Amino acid sequence: MSAAAPDPAWLPAPAFRALGSRRVLVAGTGSLADTVHTEVAAACAAFGGAAVRAAEPDGLVQGCDLVFRVRPGHLGELGTEGFYLRRADARTTVTAAAPHGLLHGLFHVVRLGEAAFAGRRPRERHRPALAVRMLNHWDNVRVHPVMGQVERGYAGGSLFWRDGAARGDLDRVRAYGRLLAASGINALAVNNVNVHEEEARLLTGRLGEVADLADALRPYGIRTHLSVTFAAPVVLGGLPTADPLDEAVRAWWAETTARVYAAIPDFGGYVVKADSEGRPGPFAYGRGHADGANLLAGALAPYGGTVHWRAFVYDHRQDWRDRSTDRARAAYDHFAPLDGEFAGNAVLQVKHGPMDFQVREPVSPLFGAMPRTRLAVEVQATQEYTGQQRHVCWLGPMWSEVLRFRPDGASRVGDLADALVAVSNAGDDPWWTGHPLAQANLYTVGRLGWRPGADPHGILDEWIELTFTPERTGDPGRLRDGLRAVLRGSWRTYEKYTAPLGVGFMVQPGHHYGPAVDGYEYSPWGTYHFADRDGVGVDRCRATGTGYAAQYANPWAELYESPRTCPDELLLFFHHVPYGHVLHSGKTVIQHIYDTHFEGVEEVEEARRVWASLAGLVEPGRHARVAERYEEQVRGAREWRDHINSYFFRMSGVPDAHGRRIH
Amino acid sequence: MSAAAPDPAWLPAPAFRALGSRRVLVAGTGSLADTVHTEVAAACAAFGGAAVRAAEPDGLVQGCDLVFRVRPGHLGELGTEGFYLRRADARTTVTAAAPHGLLHGLFHVVRLGEAAFAGRRPRERHRPALAVRMLNHWDNVRVHPVMGQVERGYAGGSLFWRDGAARGDLDRVRAYGRLLAASGINALAVNNVNVHEEEARLLTGRLGEVADLADALRPYGIRTHLSVTFAAPVVLGGLPTADPLDEAVRAWWAETTARVYAAIPDFGGYVVKADSEGRPGPFAYGRGHADGANLLAGALAPYGGTVHWRAFVYDHRQDWRDRSTDRARAAYDHFAPLDGEFAGNAVLQVKHGPMDFQVREPVSPLFGAMPRTRLAVEVQATQEYTGQQRHVCWLGPMWSEVLRFRPDGASRVGDLADALVAVSNAGDDPWWTGHPLAQANLYTVGRLGWRPGADPHGILDEWIELTFTPERTGDPGRLRDGLRAVLRGSWRTYEKYTAPLGVGFMVQPGHHYGPAVDGYEYSPWGTYHFADRDGVGVDRCRATGTGYAAQYANPWAELYESPRTCPDELLLFFHHVPYGHVLHSGKTVIQHIYDTHFEGVEEVEEARRVWASLAGLVEPGRHARVAERYEEQVRGAREWRDHINSYFFRMSGVPDAHGRRIH
Structure with missing residues (x-):
């Protein structure tokens, strides 16, 4: 990648190969139809296909593998952004009620790749749920x-x-x-x-x-x-x-x-x-x-x-x-x-x-x-x-x-x-x-x-x-599995090594990077955890707390109201409980804190290892940038683990059941 | 005070009244002697005295109330900055070995005011201890x-x-x-x-x-x-x-x-x-x-x-x-x-x-x-x-x-x-x-x-x-007593409501204003207090700690080595002790923390009251600026009190012996 050209991200040129090697008709007027045509033409120029442009498709569809066309009559079913996708007679057709729908149809075809041009495909409606x-x-x-x-x-x-x-x-x-x-x-x-x-x-x-x-x-x-x-x-x-x-x-x-x-x-x-x-x-x-x-x-x-x-x-x-x-x-x-x-x-x-x-x-x-x-x-x-x-x-x-x-x-x-x-x-x-x-x-x-x-x-x-289209030439299965391994669970991993059980914050004030359990505890920002030597969490139930739980309709109001029914992952958001409180998982709160923090770091270390193993499969510049950031993530996750664990060990006095090192 | 002219601080014009109403000879050469003369001349112009300037005093001292003169032969006893002060024959004489000494002698005479011109005064040597x-x-x-x-x-x-x-x-x-x-x-x-x-x-x-x-x-x-x-x-x-x-x-x-x-x-x-x-x-x-x-x-x-x-x-x-x-x-x-x-x-x-x-x-x-x-x-x-x-x-x-x-x-x-x-x-x-x-x-x-x-x-x-020379016209005794009351103990007061017993830091990171007990606790800066549910302080003794105490010669090394002999005010600098540790004062550490923090705030509130009572005696602009800052100091001291007390109450679980409010 040159310094001047930004990363193509999810639109690398090879992602257009399937479309670009076909004969494609773009029928429609207006700037968005022009955009679709420009995209198609560029793809066809790169991969040997042919781009045909027209205001109306009449008579031009023959011999085309892919047709984009506008049918304003479908506005009711499709809105301005929706489209139908259909494949019949060895021809794939994207029909929209307005050119904006063609644009979304185009990228849908790109996502499908070769699958867009295989077999038959009964008419599917695609339309955004949120306007x-x-x-x-x-x-x-x-x-x-x-x-x-x-x-x-x-x-x-x-x-x-x-x-x-x-x-x-x-x-x-x-x-x-x-x-x-x-x-x-x-x-x-x-x-x-x-x-x-x-x-x-x-x-x-x-x-x-x-x-x-x-x-x-x-x-x-x-x-x-x-x-x-x-x-x-x-x-x-x-x-x-x-x-x-x-x-x-x-x-x-x-x-x-x-x-x-x-x-x-x-x-x-x-x-x-x-x-x-x-x-x-x-x-x-x-x-x-x-x-x-x-x-x-x-x-x-x-x-x-x-x-x-x-x-x-x-x-x-x-x-x-x-x-x-x-x-x-x-x-x-x-x-x-x-x-x-x-x-x-x-x-x-x-x-x-x-x-x-x-x-x-x-x-x-x-x-x-x-x-x-x-x-x-x-x-x-x-x-x-x-x-x-x-x-x-x-x-x-x-x-x-x-x-x-x-x-x-x-x-x-x-x-x-x-x-x-x-x-x-x-x-x-x-x-x-x-x-x-x-x-x-x-x-x-x-x-x-x-x-x-x-x-x-x-x-x-x-x-x-x-x-990763351009990079899937080596071992696409292993690359995909590796990326899934490092990404799918990454949110849960992050949750594990940072603030526990929904209690939130515990970040460095101002920039919000890295741990500071008490960083916002005595602040004007309304973000507290109320940890003391006996327990931790915010009582937001109706009976004894701030009443926040009652802002929900049922079943949530009831569910959140009691620590017995409140989901573990939100327990400290809704309740102040002793460190010995037993979660649905069967663990005490304090042991959950220790366990998740050790696990979170281990998961990051494992992700770093997985990423390293993908070295030959990913473009070297991209691989190096991610590898470098994993070093910081491992350092940061360990800092979070040790800070949180030390804080709660100093507070609770409860040793880790597995005798691991807490500073 | 106009916006343009800064406060005269400890050199308001009336401070020069005693000197400026005399006949004063400045004898000596060089720019510092010129400075002394300029000061004297300005004072005399303001208060009706007379300034006489000469390279050598010969024959001019008669009729002068105050003489500044240089005698290089005294360099051994006086150095370049020292001076003799003497009063005899109704004449006060400042003798320096170099003009720099005259300058210090001038300000000494200003500090003395009328006392510089009363009675007899045998020769006194003034010389800075630190070069x-x-x-x-x-x-x-x-x-x-x-x-x-x-x-x-x-x-x-x-x-x-x-x-x-x-x-x-x-x-x-x-x-x-x-x-x-x-x-x-x-x-x-x-x-x-x-x-x-x-x-x-x-x-x-x-x-x-x-x-x-x-x-x-x-x-x-x-x-x-x-x-x-x-x-x-x-x-x-x-x-x-x-x-x-x-x-x-x-x-x-x-x-x-x-x-x-x-x-x-x-x-x-x-x-x-x-x-x-x-x-x-x-x-x-x-x-x-x-x-x-x-x-x-x-x-x-x-x-x-x-x-x-x-x-x-x-x-x-x-x-x-x-x-x-x-x-x-x-x-x-x-x-x-x-x-x-x-x-x-x-x-x-x-x-x-x-x-x-x-x-x-x-x-x-x-x-x-x-x-x-x-x-x-x-x-x-x-x-x-x-x-x-x-x-x-x-x-x-x-x-x-x-x-x-x-x-x-x-x-x-x-x-x-x-x-x-x-x-x-x-x-x-x-x-x-x-x-x-x-x-x-x-x-x-x-x-x-x-x-x-x-x-x-x-x-x-x-x-x-x-x-406060210009302001001492009203009730100088009350003004002086009020200023002493708000200033003399202000360091001890500040110590009382901030970090206790020499433990240090506990400030907001970066700007260092206001409390944050854990602000530097998990930081790279080397400034820790190690508070946990059982105790607080840094073990710096030789036997069990970092050995810092052994960097002193005796008697200090021995004194600091043991919590029994270590002065209360440095206890947590040198030792990690339980909250129930009894100080030389007879109080436990935790009760000392509570008591000093309540006292500190009361002392600031009292100082604010004293300052308010001086309203008629102090120039209004100065009085208002200080009064405004006392509002912030009272707010800040209460914040310190409550943050520190809450933190240690949450940690220790020990209630205040006097049942005062801890949040």
Whole structure:
């Protein structure tokens, strides 16, 4: 790989071999059909096939192995993004109701490879379950003195911004959009939800820079969104207020939004973090979140735009001595009473758990509490709390558990939600994601958004198949097995050697990398474990605790209420128990802590060994980068093991049943 | 006070009233005699006296109330800085062997006020005990991304540098030099001992900026020193090595130093932090600290310059799991074997304790271990670990304890040392030190350097008398008593509510403000407390611990060796004991922790009350600034109390004997 060309990730040229060696007709008009044709033509040029282009397929299908065509009449069944796939008469046909569907069909055919051209295939319908599959880039325009160019970014700099200016490499942005489209992503917010002074101006004076990005992303069907500050009418408009019920404020947003759409006709909408962690919001004017969200929704409605209003609202200046406040309750307490008050083009964007992207949290009770509100599930592809792309931690199984969770025992989160939003883990790193294996997280987001009920292992296999296509010449079975071995269980492994049993945090303050059991224990952030010499955990049950468990419907409220029924992996999230408490697994809490921490390290050491054994099968640059990161992961996992084990041994005084070394 | 004029601190105009209302003769030549005359003339102009100037006093003393004169023949008894004071025949006479002595005599007369002109006074000799009383400014030229403009600075920006350039306000530098001279300081290093890229260039390309500062400080008898990087021959000189035994390296330092003296003829010398916390040093070339120090000493010797070589050398990448390494041992282990190897113009600069400026540490055993080496005692006027100039913490008693410590049971540290060096607590803040009462620390450094055996309460009274001269018109007795009440015990108060019994640290990592009991417990910094459910403290005795206690001569080695004889306030520095261990005070360790933390907060609350009661007696601006900081100190002290008490209650399970609230 040259320094200039980024890694092709899951779209290496050989992945197009099957398609590119056929005769392919692309019929349809508009820029997305052009994109499909361009892709096909490039593939055919590389692999000896032939690309035929037409507005309508009439009479041209004969002799073609693969046909892409648009049938607007199917809009009802397919929407703009769905497609039918069928193979008959030795011909594979992708039929969409709009060109966007052709694009998704194209990448589906690429994923199928030779299988797309074998035998017969009755008509299958493919259509995304969630209308919006979105990335949020927490990218700053100007380097933030604490958070840097990309807040919680572990993949180099931003793809969009550098040192206060647009980065300017629109080819790279286009290549990024192409990768995202192939995973199913169709929306992207280009700047951090913490909108600082310079970033605020993207909405007005620097709108042209956003339009440039939108132009680069549009050919791959990705709509551009913008994070805005609720104080924009004041800081940009010079108004004396940002009160959502003020007429001048409404007019300002209407005019400003009109100008945005003049520059970006398919603009997706706004993303807003308001009255959260110090960001401005409607509270300052005695208004509520629905007032705030509806203000922006009103400005966007005429153009088909959407406001994503984040539900991450809590008291971040809590007194640790105050046991009556529970941060986990906050999102529900703030938003559940507002169900039904949000406009139709407002989406409430809810973090998957009640806290903040920990390796293990219960699913947010908000998903079951707002049936009359459009909801987005927010997950974090960027590995803030899960190893920061220095550790392998494939999050597919965790996200899948969230999306398949049934808040009321019936519907799944993936059915109740309108959107899946992930904080991006990509940057200007040559591998896009710092750790080459972290590409799997980015890929998985899009695919899960398309089909939230999908088996994540199947998605992982897709990613392996595509990404390692060029390398599967040696011993594809061994390579696939090795990749499965190091990735499939990596989330559970990470969970094992970090904070135990759902208790969360225990990370170094600020940067959040590495262990610090008491790092947030006496802090204003509301993230405590209350460990003492007798026990550990947070009592969140209704009977004796903060009452958080009662925010769930049954069966969950009852299940979580008692330590007898609470799932082991969430025990310390819901209950404060003695170290001698016996888990369903039959182990005591303290022995579970010791055992999982020793096991977690052993699993990382084993993964490192497996990776080393793949040396001849993986491109040397990629292999070396991953191998190097495994050294850090092993070091880090041992640090976690020893810190956690020592802390709880010093606290409990209980020796390890197996006599292993605890420092 | 106008925004432009900084606080006059301990030199307000009315402090010159007694002198300024007399007829004063200044006899002598040279710039320091000119300074004395300028001071006298200004005072006389303000208060109606008369200033007479002459090269020799002959025939002019008649009719004068005060005479300053130089008698070079007394050089043996007085040195260049000493003076005789005598009053007879209604005339007060200051006799020095050199003009520098006149300057110190002038400020002595100012301190005496009317007492200098009353009755008879037989000849008294005044002469500084320590030849060098030096400030180290940890000021960066360029703003450091983590440490800022001034590393560990709590008084605004630097007096010397701003945003990469010289600050340019040489009037302010001169005013600073005047204040320092009046306290007894005679040397100052203008940049941080951590010499970063830009700062390195002060030695060569930016030497002119250092010369400007030297020109501003020279009229007040202060020699300018420069912190340099040991790698200078490589990074500035383009040499392939900085090996101290390399001929080209020696030549480079000789030439570079010659250029320094051409620009600053009275240049004081170099300050070096080498092979410490990542700074370059002689170890890279297989050489020792004496080789390194002597290299620079050799370059400085022809001009009378001195190298201050810091002894703050330890392993800052220790593994917390490694119990065999003890950071407290490091300075002794590194340097004691080198006694006798340092050049005569090399001064080994030793932090007062073995760790890092904690509120309570034993005195460094190095002071008793290097009889053939010139030593400097390094203290920290800037309150890195003692409240960061938001808390009142007058450190005079602590420094006095250090200087009066007898390492071998006989000589005092103040007798064994050649120099007292303090990290400055001053900046471009209008009050110089952020907290107006922190001026007392700056003043105390100079006075203790002049007379290490002085009663610190006497020094504090001097500072009160001078500083509050203009305000002593109302009720001087009540004002003085109030200031004594809030300052005298403030160090002990700070000790009470922070880390207990000499155990140290327990601060927030990085910035070091506020409590974090485990903040450094699992870190690479070598600063641990080893608290568990049974006990707390570090076993540093010879019999069972790290052996640090054996670095002392007797009686200390024996005294520290046993928890029975170890002083309470250092118990946890030397021993790991159960929470039920009974102190000499009769209290258990755990009850001592609770009691001192409750008391500490009560003492701060009382100090705040006392300060409030002084409202009518103190200039309103000064009163308001201090009152505002007391609010933060009370908040901070309560946070310390509750964090420490909760931590040890959770660990020990022992309830407070008095049933007070522990969270």
